[in-house]
Amino acid sequence: MPPPLILKVSEIFASIQGEGLRQGEPTIFVRLAGCNLRCSFCDTKYAWRGGRDFSLEEIIEKIRAIRAHFPARWVCLTGGEPLLQRVERLVRKLKAEDLMVQVETNGTRYRSMPVDWYSVSPKPERYSYRSEYRKKAKEVKLIVTRKLGLSLVMKLRNEFSSTIPILLQTESTRKWSIERGLKILEEALQAGLDNVRFSSQLHRIYGLK
């Protein structure tokens, strides 16, 4: 019998997916605590540390309780960086519950498990990510910081299949980030890059959780 699984969880809540191609879909979020990066623009700094110990059974019970009044089909593991922790059994259990599983990762860690949707978001300064995601990612999200430029978008466009969209996601609703994102999008278009898109955070626009 495997030892009990305990995960450090920052929060579990129901909302809509505010980012990426799944934008707008009802989703239950499991925010794992801890991150191996320290991005200056991070909007979930509270999840860098702490978190409460949850057993696998407690997480599943909490999700079942949420689904009793909010029967979303998708569960999104996010963070922090969710793949710092051993989430494989949680993912398998969610699949056994007939749920769809999304993982939002900065790409620096990879775990082999039956995930339906990897959102990969490499972060500055190095923008490093595990090569497995070149086949596994459903989308690549780049936060439009002051340092993001066309050369990085070009590099990633060459590394990922053009069927995988590269999303230029604004930093919250900041005007300069919106303007910069649109400028990079235009440059990408002029450079002939396929499947680069402008993207935003619905939950920031509408003040949702």
Ligand code: SF4
């Ligand atoms: S990788 Fe994500 S969670 Fe970690 S510090 Fe950067 S933005 Fe925050």
